[in-house]
Amino acid sequence: MTGEDLDWNEITVPVDLPEVIDPISYQRVVENSGATWDYFPGHFDPEYARGQGNPTIYVNTMHLAGFADRVATDWAGPGSRVVRRSMRLAGSIYAGDTMIGRARAVGKRCDTSKDPPRYLIDIEIQVVNQHGALCCPVELTLQMPNVAPDR
Amino acid sequence: MEQELSYQLTFGTYADALRMVGAKNEPRTAATPVNGARIQLFASMVHDGNRSYWDTEFARQRWGGLLAPPALLMGWLVPPPWQPGGRPPAASLALRVPLPGTTFINAANDVEFFEPVVEGDVLTAVEELVSVSPEKQTRLGVGHFVETLDTYSRQDGTVVATSRNTLFRFTPGAPS
Numbered sequence: 001m002t003g004e005d006l007d008w009n010e011i012t013v014p015v016d017l018p019e020v021i022d023p024i025s026y027q028r029v030v031e032n033s034g035a036t037w038d039y040f041p042g043h044f045d046p047e048y049a050r051g052q053g054n055p056t057i058y059v060n061t062m063h064l065a066g067f068a069d070r071v072a073t074d075w076a077g078p079g080s081r082v083v084r085r086s087m088r089l090a091g092s093i094y095a096g097d098t099m100i101g102r103a104r105a106v107g108k109r110c111d112t113s114k115d116p117p118r119y120l121i122d123i124e125i126q127v128v129n130q131h132g133a134l135c136c137p138v139e140l141t142l143q144m145p146n147v148a149p150d151r
Numbered sequence: 152m153e154q155e156l157s158y159q160l161t162f163g164t165y166a167d168a169l170r171m172v173g174a175k176n177e178p179r180t181a182a183t184p185v186n187g188a189r190i191q192l193f194a195s196m197v198h199d200g201n202r203s204y205w206d207t208e209f210a211r212q213r214w215g216g217l218l219a220p221p222a223l224l225m226g227w228l229v230p231p232p233w234q235p236g237g238r239p240p241a242a243s244l245a246l247r248v249p250l251p252g253t254t255f256i257n258a259a260n261d262v263e264f265f266e267p268v269v270e271g272d273v274l275t276a277v278e279e280l281v282s283v284s285p286e287k288q289t290r291l292g293v294g295h296f297v298e299t300l301d302t303y304s305r306q307d308g309t310v311v312a313t314s315r316n317t318l319f320r321f322t323p324g325a326p327s
Contacts, residue, residue, distance in 0.1 A: 004202075022198060033191070035196040037229040040158055042256070052254050053291045053323045061257045063220035066197035078202040079213055082221040086261040 005077030008108070008119040008144040017075040017103040017123070024065065026095040027058050036062045046095075058092035059099075068125045068138040071101035076121065076142050083120070084141040091135040098130040119144045160320075162248020165295060168283040175279045176244045181227045182234075185219045185272045195221045216269035224262065224312055226301065228276045244278035245299045245318055252294040252320035259317040266311045273306045281315070294321025 033043045040061050041048035046056045069082050093099050107122030120141050127136035181191075187207075194204040202209045203218035208219045219227070246255070268274065283294040296317050303312040 028196065031196040035193045035229060037228040038226065039232055042254075051323065060262055062193075062222050062224075062226055063197065065260065065262075066193065066199065066220055069220065069222050070197055070199040070201070072200050073199075073203075078206075081203075081214075081218070081264070081267060083212065083264050084262070085221065086259075088259045089257050092256075114266065129153065 005079040005145050006075070008121070008147050011105065011108060011121060013105050013107050013108045013121070017071060017102055017105065020067070020071045020074065020101040021108045022099045024059060024093055024095060024097050026057070026097055029095045032059050032063045036060060038062065052076075054092060056094050056095065056096070058094045060086075061089065064089070064093065064099075064127060064136050065099060065138075067099055067127060068136070068140060071103050071125055072123050072140050072142055075103070075105075076144065079145040080121075080142045082140060083118070083143045085138060086140075087136055088140045089136055091129070091133055093127070093129060093135055099135075100128050102128065102131070115147055119147055158246060160253070160255075161247045161249045162251065165250065165283070165286065167249040168295065168297075171248055172280050172282060174244070175277055176279050178275045179228060180271055180275045182230055183227075185216045185227060185270050185274065187270050189223070189226075190217050190219055190270065193226070197222070210269075214267045214269050216271055219268040219270070219272070221262070221264050221268075221312075224264075224314060225301070227274045228303075244280055246299050246315065248280060248283060248297050248320070249275070249322045250283070250295050250297070251322060252292075253322050255294075255297075255318050255320045256291065257316065258296060258319045261315040262312060264312045266305075266309060268305065268311050271313075273322055274311070275304050275306075277302050285296050287319075289319065289321070291319070292321040292324045294319055296320075 033039050043060050049057045103125040105121050105123050109120045111118040123140045125138040208297050279300045281298040281300050298317045301314040304310045
């Protein structure tokens with residue numbers, strides 16, 4: 001589409017995506033409430049978070065989802081779009097942690113049930129913390145820019 | 152305090168909760184249209200340089216306007232932290248399920264995005280209570296998993312996304 005986008009025809013699966021590393025400061029966790037309007041106190045009040053059994057404040061679902069989407073679209077390009085995302089919140093990313101995204105494209109499909117057909121890439125992402133603990137396994141599907149049909 | 156009010160929980164028994172399964176709330180419409188300021192504040196928070204969120208001309212050609220980050224979907228329906236006349240009561244159906252748990256944490260989320268959401272769109276959501284699990288013990292405490300299904304449509308009635316969410320409504324405490 002723009003030259004920045006991967007060409008669906010030329011993607012071979014499975015393929016590993018570049019790892020993304022993102023240190024999460026207290027400021028980032030607080031930015032999270034500001035950007036999402038999610039003022040659940042576990043996201044900005046360390047005392048409340050500790051009362052829940054957590055060591056301190058933690059990022060919300062939207063931030064984890066945004067990180068997963070970033071891992072996928074940084075790789076595929078801005079002409080791609082997330083059309084499906086399935087995530088399990090197995091552990092939390094706390095202020096002071098580092099979020100690491102490791103991903104692999106595992107499937108490549110042309111969905112002909114839609115007109116025009118959709119060119120899709122299935123990606124598995126693991127969001128782990130600096131201790132290697134799996135905090136959030138994600139399955140995500142990208143729709144790629146339309147490509148010239150093989151005719 | 153306002154932050155407590157905004158997450159006021161409804162209390163009751165598991166039997167009360169089961170009677171609510173299948174309930175839907177009235178459609179709720181976002182307080183503000185999808186807009187570039189919030190798109191870029193979110194992308195900035197995530198450190199996401201995707202041109203679809205930042206480059207107006209690129210986004211107009213590709214999507215018809217700056218693209219709403221898919222991950223911000225549920226954020227558009229959160230009421231602002233303060234409004235003239237008082238903040239409307241927190242609307243989330245998942246929190247209005249009568250249960251004993253004193254707090255909650257999110258457990259899983261599955262979303263499908265049928266159409267791009269772009270600046271100017273006004274989203275409306277309908278929430279449905281799908282299921283409530285029997286009592287479970289986790290590392291955080293004892294509670295119930297609450298599954299809801301949110302359907303998002305835009306101003307022309309087109310359904311743009313569905314979101315199936317599971318949260319854990321629990322009372323903190325170590326396993327005994």
